[in-house]
Amino acid sequence: MITYEELIDRLKSSESHIVVDSRLVKEGSIFIALPGRKTDGHMFVNDAFARGAELAVVEKPGDYSGPVLVVENTYRFLLDAGKKIFELNRPFTIAITGSNGKTTTKELTALFLESAGLKVFKTHGNYNTDVGVPLSILNQYKGQRYSVLEFGVSQPGDMDRLCSIVKPDIGVVLKVGSAHLGNFPSSEALLREKLGLLKHSQLKVVHSDLIKYLDDFDVSFGPHGDVRLLELSWQNGKTHARFRVFSEDVWMELPGIWHEGMLENLSAAISAVKLAGIDPNFEVLEDFTFPPRRFQFHHVRGITVVDDTYNSSLESIEVSVKCLQEMKKNGLYAVVGIILEQGWNALNAHGELGKLLKAFDGVLVYGSQEMPEVQVIVRNLGEKLIGVFDSKERLVAELLNELKTNDIVYFKASRGVRLDEVVDCFMEELNK
Incomplete structure (x- = not known):
């Protein structure tokens, strides 16, 4: 029977397919049975084995049809495993949070870094929760020296949990609006939760609307920021924009229609990359496509x-x-x-x-x-x-x-x- 330490060592040294949804199991997968509010992963352990899982990580005893590793807390195991794998190489990490545009900002930031010849890991799709982030790390992180992560917050305490897995070098807070507001006692509580990213980050990039809530920051973007949109027009299916990037004016012709929110996401990506010491190559935007079903x-x-x-x-x-x-x-x-x-x-x-x-x-x-x-x-x-x-x-x-x-x-x-x-x-x- 495999031990906890042996499984962690295996995850460090070889490729594995980790899932928490038995429907995603393929031959050789490792299934982690997470208890949940609506259902319990332990109910699907045998389904995972039937689909080809070679091992299940559980916290409850049961009549299981395959080999299991019993741990005290499967949720904590997932977080700790993701943290240990990430700490092996300690990549330079940019973490992004906010109410709208996290995925777009992540994709743009990663694109700029990759165009500079850097190897970049980014969270898969919208895998931005305290479960999604470690799953992305365990399944896709291959030792890249840079990482761009999306941190989603939908409940109090989410940000601290995410930052217990990864300590960001640069924290980026986009505009904070009303998304998930019903899960917090007030709009102020939601704002505090999002801004919590900054206390865990060495360098701070913030929307200019948030400056009044902060004692310090490094770079701002948005209407009154270091990086901001000055002019905008749309012609023949393209977006024409002029930005102030610190002391420089930059004209861009972008493919497709970008609204002001999308251009703020671009401003945030430019800010983060510049703060990381990289000059963004704006020519790569000619081939950029937004994630599906975003405007x-x-x-x-x-x-x-x-x-x-x-x-x-x-x-x-x-x-x-x-x-x-x-x-x-x-x-x-x-x-x-x-x-x-x-x-x-x-x-x-x-x-x-x-x-x-x-x-x-x-x-x-x-x-x-x-x-x-x-x-x-x-x-x-x-x-x-x-x-x-x-x-x-x-x-x-x-x-x-x-x-x-x-x-x-x-x-x-x-x-x-x-x-x-x-x-x-x-x-x-x-x-x-």
Whole structure:
């Protein structure tokens, strides 16, 4: 039977496939059984063995059909294993947190570092939690000398847990808005949690709106920052922007449509890379593509479809609306769902959402009319409301009936609403 020390040594010296979801097991995987609020990984240990796992890490005794390593706490084992693997090479680490744009900022930062000839590890996709970060390390870290990590915060204490795994050399805090606000007692508590990254970081990069809350920082970005956007326009499907990068003015022509929030993410990436002592090569942005469903434009049969369904917040909707109003040629429509994890702030947030959506010529709401959040949106929309739909097929049929050539339709909701499925259904009908 393998011991704890032997397993850690094995993880240090050879490639392994570590999973906490038995559905992701492949031949030779190691399955870590994590207890959870909704289910317990120990219930799926034998399923993991049936799918080809060679070992399971458990904290509860059971009638298991394969070899197990029993530890006191499987969650703590995962964090400790990730920490030990990372500490082997101690890469120079840039950690990024904030309410919107973490993944985009991570991808841009990694791109700049890689273009300088550096070997870079970055967290996979949106694996940004206290479970996702160590999983990314265990499965993908191969001794690279630089790392760019995304730190997501959705509960009090998350930041300290993440920083117990990795000690950042540079901490980057993007703009802090209302995402996950319902999981915190106040907006101030959410802000403190995000800013907690800085106390663990040797060097600090912050959005200029946050300076008033800090005693010290190294570089700022945003409207009043060391790196900031000065001019912005869109022409022929491209974004033209002028930045102040410390004392230098930099003109950029970027592929696709970038709104101000995305350009703030770019400013944050530039700030972090400059602070790391690297001059960013802006030419690499010519080939940059955003992660899927982030303000993604599709042009089909004279209709512009904007898929922004990866997630939602008031702040991201506000910058999107501002950009779309500038681009409007004919009708401007929105298909929206609710913003999740707002808790005590839900009714206020959706009242504000309804007011923002009045900038559109017509709005279709995806959800149940019985939901209080939907009712608040409807109340604030007034005559701009086209209808509320709990069926994607009925919504798509109504939307197709409304749209005309040169119209823009914008899709936005929290990921849990599954509005991406409505987008796919609509695109399928539009392409017929």
